[in-house]
Amino acid sequence: MNFWLAVIRQTGRNLRQTWTTQLITCLTVSLSVLIFSFFYLIYLNMLSVGDKLSDNLHLVVYLEDEPGPEMQEQLRLKITQFDQVEKIRFISKEEAYNRFAKQLGDNREILTDMPTDFLPASIEVVPLRTLRSLRQVKLFSEYLATLPGSQKVQYGQQWVERFYSFIQLLSIIVLLSGSLLILTATFMVASTIRLTIFGRQEELELLKLVGATNSYIRTPFLLEGLLQGLAGALLGLSALYTLFQWTTHHISGAGFFNLLSFTFFPFTIISTIVLLSIILCAVGSYASMQKFLRV
Amino acid sequence: MHKQTGQPGETASSSRTAMIEIIKVTKCYPPNVTALADISITIASGEMFFLIGKSGAGKTTLLKLLCNMEKPSNGLIEIAGMNIHQVTGNKLAKLRQRVGMAYQDFRLLTNRTVAENIAISMEVSYRKPQIIHDRVRNLLAQLQLEDKHDILTGDLSRGEQQRVALARAVANSPTLILVDEPTGNLDAISTEQVMDLLTRCNHSGATVVIVTHDEAIYRHTNHRIMKLHDGRIASLTRGSGSEQPFSVDIPDDAERMDKSGDMR
Ligand SMILES: Nc1ncnc2c1ncn2[C@@H]1O[C@H](COP(=O)(O)OP(=O)(O)OP(=O)(O)O)[C@@H](O)[C@H]1O
Ligand SMILES: [Mg+2]
Numbered sequence: 001m002n003f004w005l006a007v008i009r010q011t012g013r014n015l016r017q018t019w020t021t022q023l024i025t026c027l028t029v030s031l032s033v034l035i036f037s038f039f040y041l042i043y044l045n046m047l048s049v050g051d052k053l054s055d056n057l058h059l060v061v062y063l064e065d066e067p068g069p070e071m072q073e074q075l076r077l078k079i080t081q082f083d084q085v086e087k088i089r090f091i092s093k094e095e096a097y098n099r100f101a102k103q104l105g106d107n108r109e110i111l112t113d114m115p116t117d118f119l120p121a122s123i124e125v126v127p128l129r130t131l132r133s134l135r136q137v138k139l140f141s142e143y144l145a146t147l148p149g150s151q152k153v154q155y156g157q158q159w160v161e162r163f164y165s166f167i168q169l170l171s172i173i174v175l176l177s178g179s180l181l182i183l184t185a186t187f188m189v190a191s192t193i194r195l196t197i198f199g200r201q202e203e204l205e206l207l208k209l210v211g212a213t214n215s216y217i218r219t220p221f222l223l224e225g226l227l228q229g230l231a232g233a234l235l236g237l238s239a240l241y242t243l244f245q246w247t248t249h250h251i252s253g254a255g256f257f258n259l260l261s262f263t264f265f266p267f268t269i270i271s272t273i274v275l276l277s278i279i280l281c282a283v284g285s286y287a288s289m290q291k292f293l294r295v
Numbered sequence: 296m297h298k299q300t301g302q303p304g305e306t307a308s309s310s311r312t313a314m315i316e317i318i319k320v321t322k323c324y325p326p327n328v329t330a331l332a333d334i335s336i337t338i339a340s341g342e343m344f345f346l347i348g349k350s351g352a353g354k355t356t357l358l359k360l361l362c363n364m365e366k367p368s369n370g371l372i373e374i375a376g377m378n379i380h381q382v383t384g385n386k387l388a389k390l391r392q393r394v395g396m397a398y399q400d401f402r403l404l405t406n407r408t409v410a411e412n413i414a415i416s417m418e419v420s421y422r423k424p425q426i427i428h429d430r431v432r433n434l435l436a437q438l439q440l441e442d443k444h445d446i447l448t449g450d451l452s453r454g455e456q457q458r459v460a461l462a463r464a465v466a467n468s469p470t471l472i473l474v475d476e477p478t479g480n481l482d483a484i485s486t487e488q489v490m491d492l493l494t495r496c497n498h499s500g501a502t503v504v505i506v507t508h509d510e511a512i513y514r515h516t517n518h519r520i521m522k523l524h525d526g527r528i529a530s531l532t533r534g535s536g537s538e539q540p541f542s543v544d545i546p547d548d549a550e551r552m553d554k555s556g557d558m559r
Contacts, residue, residue, distance in 0.1 A: 002421035211388045
């Protein structure tokens with residue numbers, strides 16, 4: 001207990017003595033946390049938007065001829081060879097006609113002169129609602145076009161595809177800003193700790209001479225790193241939250257955004273980001289100590 | 296209950312066990328300075344020991360070897376039965392906590408207050424803040440530095456710094472106290488206070504090794520005095536002083552001067 005009291009006192013001294021550097025480091029860490037979590041938040045929200053869009057995403061393969069049961073089995077096999085799918089449904093010419101008729105409702109008289117098989121038979125394929133299978137919806141459609149007897153493949157709207165490449169771009173940005181976070185957190189903290197160590201060389205020397213244990217000398221520096229990580233993450237996340245509140249408040253008028261209903265991070269993600277930042281900063285300070293603290 | 300396993304002779308020897316055992320120690324500094332040559336001496340636990348010799352004789356070097364700041368080029372040094380140059384890590388830290396050294400160059404943290412400087416040696420062994428606080432007050436009172444409690448040590452006079460360094464050395468009640476020229480910058484009164492403090496530590500069981508040029512403080516002792524000359528033992532004598540510990544002749548009005556002495 002006394003150990004921790006002494007260590008905390010020592011840490012407080014460290015922080016007070018170099019508070020300007022500490023502040024700059026803390027701000028840098030929080031800025032990179034902010035950048036990272038900003039993109040990550042957009043990414044997550046876009047994913048949920050994508051989820052909603054994909055609810056009614058399905059591919060329709062129009063066939064030249066109506067497949068017999070054998071053929072149906074073969075087609076089913078071929079389709080699942082490419083990827084697992086949520087659902088496959090065969091629609092016969094008659095079914096298609098009936099559907100169409102139903103859609104027309106009161107205007108169905110138009111159809112009276114038409115033969116019941118004027119619409120092509122088709123297969124409805126609902127892809128799995130995982131991001132991966134959604135991303136390759138284009139590839140999938142190209143594959144489906146090569147199926148025997150396939151005439152034409154239609155799927156949702158063209159912009160679905162664009163949307164997913166946008167998400168892909170976002171995920172790259174998230175990765176980049178994540179690496180930025182890793183670099184700044186570890187390197188900034190490492191260099192701050194190095195500064196503190198250099199600034200107190202004399203004291204550290206003396207501490208060793210009067211019999212300070214390794215942990216007594218080292219723990220304050222580690223604690224300093226932990227605090228930097230914690231403060232930086234909290235500051236960055238609160239800045240993001242403020243930004244989030246402001247944005248949702250001001251944009252609520254616009255129709256498009258209203259549909260999307262943005263949400264902030266759930267608690268688990270918040271704590272993960274904080275933990276990550278703490279770990280990174282601790283790693284930074286540890287590395288610095290290993291290099292510059294001759295104990 | 297367990298039977299007492301008293302061994303004959305144990306009690307008799309324990310009062311006089313060796314605190315410091317120096318065996319054929321040589322210390323060479325590069326390129327070819329021989330600071331100490333073939334020194335062998337045993338200092339008993341609870342002894343007060345004076346180390347004298349002219350400048351450059353190797354006195355400081357010997358103390359540095361004793362507190363493991365330097366390693367001997369040759370020979371063996373044992374403190375309380377431990378070869379101090381072989382212990383490392385937390386064991387070394389624990390050992391150093393029991394050895395208090397007042398350095399010739401003080402090694403005070405000049406940007407910290409007097410109280411903080413003295414507290415350091417107690418903080419590293421995790422003493423309670425209240426105990427540290429009391430001990431610091433007590434030591435400062437003994438050395439007439441009460442009013443300097445919150446002054447930065449960089450702002451003190453040499454003599455004051457010297458006493459703060461001494462206070463730090465004895466603060467943690469170490470079993471071995473090594474002091475390097477404790478009275479170099481002091482007037483007679485302060486010298487007496489310093490020697491009183493060291494004598495008190497010695498009486499409460501600490502082994503005290505004092506390096507000094509100041510003949511006044513060893514002239515009247517009955518302790519052993521070792522003289523070094525060019526890194527060798529020139530003589531090892533026992534002081535011929537009377538039973539009462541240190542005293543110097545002080546004119547009565549000197550007491551009023553001690554404050555002004557600080558202002559030099
Ligand atoms: N780090 C060092 N490198 C080289 N030579 C050194 C070093 N430290 C001490 N010496 C030399 O070792 C010899 C003994 O030095 P030491 O400091 O022990 O003397 P001292 O007896 O304490 O003298 P003083 O009374 O002036 O303090 C001196 O000749 C000194 O120049
Ligand atoms: Mg010396």
